[in-house]
Amino acid sequence: MAGEKRFDRVALVVNSGSRSGAAAFEEVRGRLDDLGVPLGEWYQVTDGARLPEVVAEVADHHDLVVVGGGDGTLSTAVDHLAPRRVALGVLPLGTANDFARTLRIPFGLAGACETIAHGKVVDVDLGRIGDNHFVNVASIGLSVGVTRALTPRLKSRLGPLAYPLAAVRAYRAHQPFRARLEFPDGDHAPMEFDDLLQVAVGNGRHYGGGNVVSPTAGIDDNTLDVYAIPAGRVRDHLSIARLLRNGSVVRHQNVVHVTTRRLNLHAEPDQAINVDGEVVATTPQEFSVQRNALVVLVPQESDAARLDTRHP
Template identity: 60%
Template sequence: MKAARDAQSVAVVINAGARLGAVTADQAVDMLRNAGLPITAVHKIQSGTDLALTLERVMAENHDLVVVGGGDGTVSFAAGRLAGTGTVLGVLPLGTANDLARTLEIPSTLPAACAALADGKVVDIDLGRVNGQPFLNVASVGLSVGVTETLSPRLKRRLGPLAYVVAAVRAYARHQPFQARLEFPGGDHPAIELENLLQVAVGNGKHYGGGNAVSPTAGIDDHTLDIYAIPGARLREHVRIARLLKDGSFVERSDVHHATTQRVLLVTDPPMPVNLDGEIATVTPADFTVERNAVHVVVPQNSTAAVLDG
């Protein structure tokens, strides 16, 4: 299958608990049907448990395209289930940050996203894993965990993407610096001991945190992980770093550690929670790996984010 229009059977799974899921679910299905996609099953889910059970059912039904509507956490979980199966993933950005959609150059409005999906091409992208758990954008330890813990559903519904800024300010005020060790089992880098840290992040994709870039060269089809570590510092230095987050050029600063690899082990003492695409799903020690071309996904015809080469 090289295009969405080649699909013979399409299932739609929408997280009705996502920021835009409840109000747009029926509209999305109608738009996709009107665009010519042969939708044979529609599921509206409310929780992670619902999502896991629904995906098992959908996979057993042998659809060749599964369209998932929700935020980055929902889509990443689905990608982990579809990885390596040959079933194609379609993405409707119905969450708050929608960073995967940004990376794949999927339009942000529902009508445009549905049109791009129905007319889209199939490419393959890499899938990151940490302790076996899937992520598409970024997995991280430190400040981002505090941001996720502060981001209540109510705050996201009220403020949309601005909720990330509010949550970041609140989490920064409470943050406690930490120590970490980075080990590279492949031998491509020496082990690194780091102290007084604000955040360590490992990126599989390009964007995270509502539009920030992991690095200027990061991509979701480059078969590598981008790692960065931001040290603790005075507020004014962190403000300077924050100004460079959108294009990822902060990794070029001398006080920011940056490396690319295919596998890295992050060790902290004591163990710390790990944020995967906005969901806290595991703890350190964290073993990060990348699965090359693991997920087939529909992107707009003019997207340059990835190619079909797996």
């Protein structure tokens, strides 16, 4: 089988706190075994705080780690897989699954397991903020309020429909902020904004349950997409919201969009930062892109990325 030829030491780590993680664990073990994937160890992590510890441990003695969970789980896992050049197999078990969407990995367990057994190896870029990586988007402003409004109960009850409801709640409570964007590589002049709704820094293509960062955004282009949305009238924001799905929001007259490889972001007052659906940092921070930092399995027909560096 394909899994046996390429990977000799495979571990499975499933976040049982993700939307469908608990129910998926045994099914995935059986499917991977039937497909010839040589699982040596498997862990069902019920406490999400322990997940980094488990991934770090298995990454030291496996060449493929299959991770089941949402985007926040995957973002945490890559902190330990990327530096070791350990390959990632993705089981999309969250609410948004935007990393899988970007890479065109099937959401269903059968298709995701087939990808792990018979998919191709590619390497993708990762965003970096401080000592942490992100796979999709890091942002400040409204998105932080949305993340905080997305309670486990709401996600469990409504699934992807929880996002628009959380967005409405966050919008009503939002407080505008000031920001300064600096570009250490000198590719853009510094930018100052007085009243903002949101600043987003995208590494991948999708975020927020299927929204597109920009029409040209990709996860293998060595580029960060940065956009700033000003505070303003409700009708302006409604016109912007309608453009989020296909990424044409960056062409709206009220939205500022640039591409870069490094960004220093300052805000007043300091703002919490949402990293792939988890609030994990505060401004000020430097953002950068790491080219071909993560090795991952994708379907043979996926054209989202290619293998640019040699995988051990």
